[in-house]
Ligand code: ATP
């Protein structure tokens with residue numbers, strides 16, 4: 165019996181050796197297994213990492229795992245028509261996307277195909293999706309402001325061109341709204357915008373595209389959409405695609421703002437891929453290189469020096485936390501890669517203090533170098549005032565009689581908090597943001613009831629825009645407030661404050 169077995173084994177071995185494995189296995193391969201958006205293939209010995217491969221049915225895949233005996237491929241389409249033993253071909257192309265101004269106003273998928281029904285994109289150039297970040301010697305430090313038009317951000321957590329500022333908070337706390345505000349505010353500022361939607365509901369993205377159109381921001385924006393029903397592979401690819409599009413403009417000396425909404429879902433997509441490819445998993449089942457996933461992405465943003473055209477790419481990555489836990493794995497990773505974070509506080513958002521930017525936990529590590537002198541003038545003490553207010557308020561809850569100084573800190577804090585509120589998608593020119601904070605610095609809000617603060621602010625904005633546009637123009641010229649300008653503004657406010665009181669009482 166044993167002898168017979170051996171004979172069979174021997175015969176099989178001979179037959180295996182006769183098979184011509186070598187039939188051009190450099191450029192083609194055979195599918196071993198397929199499923200869950202992943203295919204393993206034998207052959208393809210010449211394939212490069214990140215090279216596109218094509219299956220018999222035309223579906224594209226990305227060669228991600230290059231192992232000794234097989235290649236792990238993530239599918240950029242449906243796996244329904246791919247079978248075992250199908251042939252898979254090299255394309256000798258690294259995944260790339262169209263770039264250039266033809267993309268503006270369009271919605272594309274992560275491979276750059278239009279998905280907005282507006283026809284072909286007449287592009288002239290393509291770029292590889294993955295690219296080495298610009299080196300240190302090509303860069304310059306952040307020194308120009310990028311105004312978001314969100315009062316509290318521009319005043320306290322200023323963002324500069326080339327900065328990477330994380331927007332982090334629980335679900336439904338206004339993360340997208342802040343990023344969108346920043347995009348809308350770039351109208352007429354010569355900044356091209358890229359909005360990358362990763363793993364979001366299609367309806368949410370439709371709403372965002374609608375908002376962009378309504379404010380005319382689509383003219384300078386491209387939306388890269390990889391919704392929740394896309395394969396993980398496409399979601400994984402999308403931020404790199406968006407970055408490649410932005411990089412083209414940056415390398416041409418232009419300013420770019422790119423929003424990744426959001427990188428939590430991106431990390432999850434990558435985790436799915438990695439687990440399916442049987443890569444070893446680590447903390448929270450993410451693969452060991454999940455840090456590199458986002459560091460190599462965010463390193464590509466920055467400010468180039470004059471020799472390299474002086475362009476910039478500012479990044480606003482978004483991370484969703486679970487019940488405010490910013491010390492979870494992915495949040496801490498991205499916090500350590502970025503130049504600061506805007507932390508959105510869920511309780512305050514629900515209590516109606518919107519945007520719910522937490523003044524204590526939010527920082528901008530480089531942006532203040534880029535803040536305008538006028539803004540520095542009016543906003544320098546805000547952080548301290550708010551911190552004192554929050555502390556005193558907590559303390560005052562437990563005592564009935566508080567001294568006059570504490571009371572005035574609390575009263576001012578309440579009015580300041582009110583002043584910093586702002587509805588979503590309200591774009592305020594920088595000089596008016598300065599004017600708003602001027603009301604706090606020079607004590608004008610302290611003369612009002614809390615409920616009057618925003619009415620007075622709106623009144624001041626309208627009056628200045630309509631009747632004192634020369635003062636606004638002077639302010640906007642270099643954004644410097646000298647003593648004489650300060651006196652002029654105070655003089656006008658004196659009058660407006662009186663008029664306002666009359667309007668309120670009459
Ligand atoms: P998700 O976690 O679902 O992505 P998100 O954190 O991105 O949510 P948004 O979609 O920006 O949050 O906002 C959630 C809701 O809150 C929206 O209906 C939006 O209109 C509203 N909202 C956001 N910011 C403000 C604001 N400053 N004032 C009033 N409403 C706001």
Ligand code: MG
Nearest residue numbers: 339340341425
């Ligand atoms: Mg959102």
